[in-house]
Amino acid sequence: MGINLEINPSIFNPIYLKYQLKNNNRYQIYFGGSSSGKSFSLAQRTVLDVFNGNRNYLIVRNVQGTIRRSCLNEVTKAISNLKLSEYFQVNKTEMVITCTLNDRQILFCGLDDPEKIKSITPKRGVITDIWVEEATECEYKAVKQLDKRLRGISKVTKRLTLSFNPILRDHWLYKDYFSIWQEDNKYIEKDNVSILKTTYKDNKFLTSDDIAALENESDPYYYEVYTLGNWGVLGAVIFKNWKVEDFTEIEKTFDNHRHGVDWGFADDPFAYIKSHYDKRRKRLYICDEIEVVGLLNDESAPLVKEKAGGSRVTCDSSEPKSVAEFKKLRVNAKSAKKGPGSIEYGIKFLQGLEIIIHPRCQNFKNEISKYKYKEDKNGNILPIPVDKDNHLIDALRYSLEDDMKSTGVSVLK
Structure with missing residues (x-):
């Protein structure tokens, strides 16, 4: 029927x-x-x-x-x-x-x-x-x-x-x-x-x-x-003070850029990040990024040079040879002053800022949304960041080390 x-x-x-x-x-x-x-x-x-x-x-x-x-x-x-x-x-x-x-x-x-x-x-x-x-x-x-x-x-x-x-x-x-x-x-x-x-x-x-x-x-x-129906962050996630926003219209007025590099080649990517720091408003704009696996220094240096120009680029100090090679390749590179407690101090500093991410920086967005603290077997949050998928975040910390000092946050214990 x-x-x-x-x-x-x-x-x-x-x-x-x-x-x-x-x-x-x-x-x-x-x-x-x-x-x-x-x-x-x-x-x-x-x-x-x-x-x-x-x-x-x-x-x-x-x-x-x-x-x-x-x-x-x-x-x-x-x-x-x-x-x-x-x-x-x-x-x-x-x-x-x-x-x-x-x-x-x-x-x-x-x-x-x-x-x-x-x-x-x-x-x-x-x-x-x-x-x-x-x-x-x-x-x-x-x-x-x-x-x-x-x-x-x-x-x-x-x-x-x-x-x-x-x-x-x-x-x-x-x-x-x-x-x-x-x-x-x-x-x-x-x-x-x-x-x-x-x-x-x-x-x-x-x-x-x-x-x-x-x-x-x-x-x-x-x-x-x-x-709003958006994917969220909660629990052990370290950063909740960020948002994605297209700030192209005001980007041309930025004059306080920071540049950072975290070395990588095979399993870990080479990571470069460019940001603008508005000290008065405690606002950090994530402007540009590079994250690529398999780049030699003579391949990554021109890419960084194109984005940073003659500005100082603060690099991971664990590879002094790479820093020296960048200098020879006409990048204004310097080694970060890492030390005991530098990661924790860097996180504390970044947590005190409003972080605005340009839509072009998808890799950084992916990192910051997942970067979290370790948890014990009972689910208790430990004050230790998980050292995974944090290459751009590390590069960002290096680039802001002088700003941390000027606000009373030291990168050293």
Whole structure:
């Protein structure tokens, strides 16, 4: 029996109607702020896909106990809102929803029950869609195993859908999928991957109280992540006093540049950084960078010379031979006065500044967002920075050593 289903578009948030409802990319990511309607709209799509007789869904969260009061309830409400209750049988005990018109199903499971995941099979056909809700809770291997479950003959494109609020930038989701992402995007698709970012502003069904609660969030981390939908920094991360901003218009007025170099060749990159230090406002502008593996000194020197001109370039003192070679290559190089405690003092100094990063300095942005303190086995934060992926930060510390002295922060114990 065929049903001629007419649905008023006004029941959808417009951004999801445009980018989600007919999206057939293999990998689909829906992320952003709290109350942006991600789960609501995915539940709507799930119900319509199953009703139309083309798809079977497996909906998962990391822990099965959380599914009943989240995903299952969301899908059940969507069935009701779409006025399709007479066509669906909901078994809340087994957590299975079946469309009685075509025997297509929506199955629910937790990733903490791997044996059930392996054996779960729909009544008719194969699983065509897996939706991972709150994907940031899940381990990399678990999601990759889910991807392998999308197999078998099907008339429709199989899809793995991930929905979540972003958390920290060192999460595997960010590393795996967001290389195609640009911060000013709302939607992008490439190589069978699509990413849609939404916030509360994309959800027309919120009340004024809902909006006020989000806009009045006072905690910087929660405001960034849950209000603005941005990847955040928290916990053991060392620097939270930075932002990315295009300051091209005022850059021509900068006259107080600092230049630093951290040596590297094979495993570690050669790193150069250029900044402008506004002492009065305690503001540091990150203007330019070089980060390349495999450069010889006679290859890196001209690149630094081009950016620094005749200005002094403060270099890592661990390689006096490289400093001498830079001088011969007409770079105004000098060795940093490193010593015991210099890293801690440098971090303390930088933490006291407002750091503004030009969008062209992506490598520095990646470093500062992940640079963190060590933690013990119990998760307690130790006052020791992790010596990893910090080459541009080290170069920056060298370049500012004289400024640290003038403000009473010594680079030596």
